[in-house]
Amino acid sequence: MGKTEVEIQVYGAEQICASCVNLPSSKETxxxxxxxxxxxxxxxxxxxxYIDIFDPPADREKQEFSRRVIEEEMFYPVVAIGGEIVGEGNPKLKTIxxxxxxxGYKSE
Known part of the structure; x- marks a missing residue:
């Protein structure tokens, strides 16, 4: 099975979200x-x-997703793979x- 290089997107912000006060920052995560x-x-x-939700790159998909994170008041960082949310607030490595x-990735 040919595998494509996956892009894991971590959406976050400098400011830690109110509900995530004791968690690491988006950048640290x-x-x-x-x-x-x-x-x-x-x-x-x-x-x-890493995508700053308040200053996303000039990529429509990333801008729209960033807007969604803000509007839906998701706990960030939000981790997405292929447009699917795989982690929010305190993402679990196991899930990712x-x-x-x-x-098609094989873990050690």
């Missing part, structure tokens, strides 16, 4: 997730990007790993 996934899937290509396996 993004960095932790990147390191953890590189250990889980060594030598397998994937892309992980099993989602990646659906795309």
């Amino acid at each position: 993004y960095e932790w997730l990147e390191a953890a996934l590189k250990r889980k899937f060594p030598d397998q290509l994937f892309k992980i990007v 790993v099993s989602e990646m396996k659906k795309f």
Whole structure:
């Protein structure tokens, strides 16, 4: 099965969401997730990007998703793979790993 390089999107903001006060910041979660996934899937290509919901890149899809996070008052960071939300507020590594396996990734 040919696998495509998955893009994991971490939507967040500098300010920690009100309900997530004792949790790491979106940026810290993004960095932790990147390191953890590189250990889980060594030598397998994937892309992980951080998107500031209040200043998203000039990509319509990312801008619309950012607007959704704000309007629906989701707990951020929100982790999405292929447009599907796989984690919110305090994302679970296990959930993200099993989602990646659906795309053909093999964990160590």
